[in-house]
Amino acid sequence: MTAIKINVYKQLDGYNFSLSPSIxxxxxxxxxxxxxxxxIFVGYDTKSDFESFNGRLEQYxxxxxxxxxxxxxxxxxxxxxxxxxxxxxIEKVHLDKEK
Amino acid sequence: xxxxxxxxxxxxxxxVDTGDDIFVVEDEKGTLxxxxxxxxxxxxxxxxxxxxxxxxxxxxxxxxxxxxxxxxIVRYNKAWYAPVxxxxxxxxxxxxxxxxxxKYNDHINLYFSYSKNKVICSxxxxxxxxxxxxxxxxxxx
Numbered sequence: 001m002t003a004i005k006i007n008v009y010k011q012l013d014g015y016n017f018s019l020s021p022s023i024x025x026x027x028x029x030x031x032x033x034x035x036x037x038x039x040i041f042v043g044y045d046t047k048s049d050f051e052s053f054n055g056r057l058e059q060y061x062x063x064x065x066x067x068x069x070x071x072x073x074x075x076x077x078x079x080x081x082x083x084x085x086x087x088x089x090i091e092k093v094h095l096d097k098e099k
Numbered sequence: 100x101x102x103x104x105x106x107x108x109x110x111x112x113x114x115v116d117t118g119d120d121i122f123v124v125e126d127e128k129g130t131l132x133x134x135x136x137x138x139x140x141x142x143x144x145x146x147x148x149x150x151x152x153x154x155x156x157x158x159x160x161x162x163x164x165x166x167x168x169x170x171x172i173v174r175y176n177k178a179w180y181a182p183v184x185x186x187x188x189x190x191x192x193x194x195x196x197x198x199x200x201x202k203y204n205d206h207i208n209l210y211f212s213y214s215k216n217k218v219i220c221s222x223x224x225x226x227x228x229x230x231x232x233x234x235x236x237x238x239x240x
Contacts, residue, residue, distance in 0.1 A: 007162050016164045021192045038188065041164035085160055 003079040014043035017061050030076050034067040107238030133167045141175035147214030153206045159191050181230045199223050
């Protein structure tokens with residue numbers, strides 16, 4: 001599979017990362033035993049504090065949201081696309097370049 | 100609103116119209132649900148009836164951490180037919196990936212056909228969503 005799309009919505013108090021039902025179904029089929037979540041919400045202060053020590057939040061969000069470890073994801077998925085639902089801007093994470 | 104109260108949830112109506120019709124709350128834990136009610140008059144058909152609804156596209160596409168539950172209710176035969184309740188992410192998915200509804204200006208038009216206890220929209224069977232209060236489990240007080 002080429003890309004998994006994750007929607008990103010910037011709220012008043014933080015970011016909401018979400019998966020569509022279709023994507024959740026695809027993940028469950030590609031990775032039996034996984035339980036992808038509907039969404040993960042991260043407050044601005046949490047994001048800021050976290051990224052001070054650990055780098056970009058997104059690299060930790062997608063394995064948690066998809067409930068699949070990075071190494072296992074790489075076997076079947078090339079890219080994770082974070083799509084800003086307001087602006088349409090896409091940020092891509094190429095899994096083959098991820099540590 | 101009365102249905103949610105019967106299930107033991109509390110209901111609040113915003114003082115100012117910001118897009119959400121109702122806030123439904125489980126008082127003890129503070130679980131909040133956003134509800135958007137859409138009503139329509141039935142148009143009688145040969146083998147049932149139909150109804151048309153409009154959903155703002157921008158609202159549907161804005162997926163926040165508290166999803167909107169859309170409640171579609173039809174006035175049929177001087178009574179309210181059982182509501183079709185669809186959560187926002189599923190409705191958006193049907194629109195974007197399964198050709199449900201049609202886009203017109205800033206809205207999505209949804210045409211529901213009711214017949215023999217089934218409800219169909221754009222060839223998609225939505226019968227499972229009739230009176231689907233799964234996300235509003237009964238609370239015992």
